[in-house]
Every structure is written in C-alpha cells, then in structure tokens.
Amino acid sequence: MNVSPEPRAKRATIEDVAKLAGVSRQTVSRAVNDKAEIDAETKRRVLEAARTLNYRPSRFARGLIRQDTTTLGLIISDIGNPFFPELASGVLRAAQARDWQVVLYDTGEDPEREVRALTALADQADVGAGFLHSPAVLAHAVRLGVPFAVLDPGWDTGSAPGVGIDVPGGVRLAVEHLAAAGHRRLGMVDGADDPRDKRRVSFLAIAKELGLDVDEDAVERAPRTVEGGADAVRALLARRPGITGVFTYNDVLAVGAVRGLKAAGLRVPQDCAVVGFDGLPLGELVEPPITSVYVDIRRMGELAVAAAAELLAGRTPEPVMMHPELRVRGSA
Numbered sequence: 001m002n003v004s005p006e007p008r009a010k011r012a013t014i015e016d017v018a019k020l021a022g023v024s025r026q027t028v029s030r031a032v033n034d035k036a037e038i039d040a041e042t043k044r045r046v047l048e049a050a051r052t053l054n055y056r057p058s059r060f061a062r063g064l065i066r067q068d069t070t071t072l073g074l075i076i077s078d079i080g081n082p083f084f085p086e087l088a089s090g091v092l093r094a095a096q097a098r099d100w101q102v103v104l105y106d107t108g109e110d111p112e113r114e115v116r117a118l119t120a121l122a123d124q125a126d127v128g129a130g131f132l133h134s135p136a137v138l139a140h141a142v143r144l145g146v147p148f149a150v151l152d153p154g155w156d157t158g159s160a161p162g163v164g165i166d167v168p169g170g171v172r173l174a175v176e177h178l179a180a181a182g183h184r185r186l187g188m189v190d191g192a193d194d195p196r197d198k199r200r201v202s203f204l205a206i207a208k209e210l211g212l213d214v215d216e217d218a219v220e221r222a223p224r225t226v227e228g229g230a231d232a233v234r235a236l237l238a239r240r241p242g243i244t245g246v247f248t249y250n251d252v253l254a255v256g257a258v259r260g261l262k263a264a265g266l267r268v269p270q271d272c273a274v275v276g277f278d279g280l281p282l283g284e285l286v287e288p289p290i291t292s293v294y295v296d297i298r299r300m301g302e303l304a305v306a307a308a309a310e311l312l313a314g315r316t317p318e319p320v321m322m323h324p325e326l327r328v329r330g331s332a
Helices: 014-021 025-032 040-053 059-065 083-097 111-124 135-144 167-180 198-209 226-239 251-263 297-312
Strands: 071-076 101-106 127-130 148-151 162-165 186-190 219-221 245-248 273-278 291-294 320-322 325-327
Touching: 014 025, 014 040, 025 040, 025 297, 071 083, 071 111, 083 101, 083 297, 101 111, 111 135, 127 297, 135 148, 148 297, 162 297, 167 198, 167 245, 167 273, 167 291, 167 325, 186 198, 186 226, 186 251, 198 219, 219 226, 226 245, 226 251, 245 251, 251 273, 297 320
Parallel strands: 071 101, 071 127, 127 148, 148 162, 162 320, 186 219, 186 245, 245 273, 273 291
Antiparallel strands: 291 325
16 A cells, blocks of 8 residues: 655754744854854854754855855945945954955945845855844845844934944034134035934034034035035035035045135135044145044954954844044144
C-alpha cells in the first residue's frame, strides 16, 4: 500500500530566530558562529532561541558568515561633497583599528536609492552606518534586520542610535558672530530642499531673536556646489540690496558665495562677510579663508563605528551629540 509522505515542517530561518530572540539577523549569525563583539547574555538568548526552533544554518549561509572580517556598510549622500570623504576617512581609520572592512554606498540623497542600498547591505554587511533620508527609511532597515547607526538625522537625533550634530547651537555661533561684528541685514544661502531643515529654521529663529533684519525672503535655495553658492548670493543681492553678512548651509556654498560677492565688485569681509558650516579644509584654500562652524567630521566617523560595534554586540548605544565650534578666519 502506498503511503503519502507526511509534509515536512517548515525549516526555521534566521529571521525566525532573530524575531524570537529580539535581535537582528546579523546578531544571530554572529552568535551561532561564535564571532566576536557580542555580549554573553545576548549570545545565550540567541542560542536558546535557535535550540527552541531547531534552527540549522544552511551551508550557503555558513559560507558567508564565517568570514573572518566584520563588514560595515557605510551609506553616504554624495561622494562629490568634501564633507563625505572626511567622514569616510574617520570611519575607515576606526574600522581598520578593529580589523573591519568597509563597503561604501552613495545614494545621491535619493530615498529610493537608500532603500536599495539597505537591501544590498542586509546581504553584504554585518552592520550599517550613515545618512538616511527619513524615519521611514530607518524603519525599512529595522524590517530587514540591519543594525544601523544613523548619522546627523535631521528628523530627530534622539529617535535612533548614532551620532548627531548640534545644528541649532552651531548656527547660533555663526549668527551671533555676524551680529557682534555689527551686521544687521543678513542673508542665507540654503542647501536643503526642505524648508523645515534645521539650519534654515535655526538661522531665521536666532536672527529674529537678536532683532536682525532677516525674514523668509532673506533665504536663497541653491544646489550644494560652488556655482550654486555664487548664483544664490547674486540673487540675494538683487532681491535684498544692502546685505552685509551671509550665512551658508555649508563651506562649499560659502566658497561660492565669496566668488559671487567678488564678481559683484564687493570686498569680503569689508563689504559683506561670509560664514560657512562644517569647517572643511577646503575653506582654508581660498582667499579670504572661510570663517566656519567647525564640526570634527573624522571624529564623527569614528563615533559611528563605535556605535555600530555596540549594535553588533546586541546593545543599543545612546545617541552621541557633536557640538560645533566657530573657527574665525578671513571671511568674517
């Protein structure tokens, strides 16, 4: 008599173990393969979940996750922006100190490309760090089981593990410096698409608080290029004659603003002062050198790797805040 075979029970997956243990699938991989940088309690919980579900890694999966090197996936917005090579340098230095390798993803500030990068990262890296467009993109990382350290989340630093920048504090340094030098009529060259961006919102709020001649019309949007900065400052001068101080979203735009002011026949800083944001070495290579709100970008990269290591260990690191300082040079 022929007996039909009983249907086989569905084989437990790494996602099943991760869900039961309350960790990422990368953490499951590290626990079952006895890899480093996972704390004892998290490892115990994962192995208990694996035993409960009778989880057995596939031969293919074992081939991937028994590599000796931990891989970090770094997501950046624009490799052409000098900010990001500085950041990547800090990440690479800290990763090399841990014997990690780094895979780089450039998203061009496109949320859809960020999602695709995260999907690739889930298969190619143990942990991620970098810049994400919105909480929705971070939620996608969570769904994929990717431990991710967020850098400078403009939406809410406190909502995700990672490293943030005290943007309002930095903008205050710039605006107060211009006001102390006697500049009352200011303009801003803004590199963000979102009118709710912290640099723009902070500039307008702090200028109003100080009683300066600034309103929404004093902000000119520009692509984050030298040419964009030059074109934007010319538009500001045409719309608001008499501006004597300009704050820019970043140092690339500040270099462009200086170029645009000079092309208009104005002296910097005698006729119009310029203050940038980021404190890039680029700002020291132009004449006059750019006064800028300085952020230790390489240190930010190092801190991102430290946060990623905490996530790999199954812990949730507290967000770290970078506090900028003003570096006064020749432009203001």
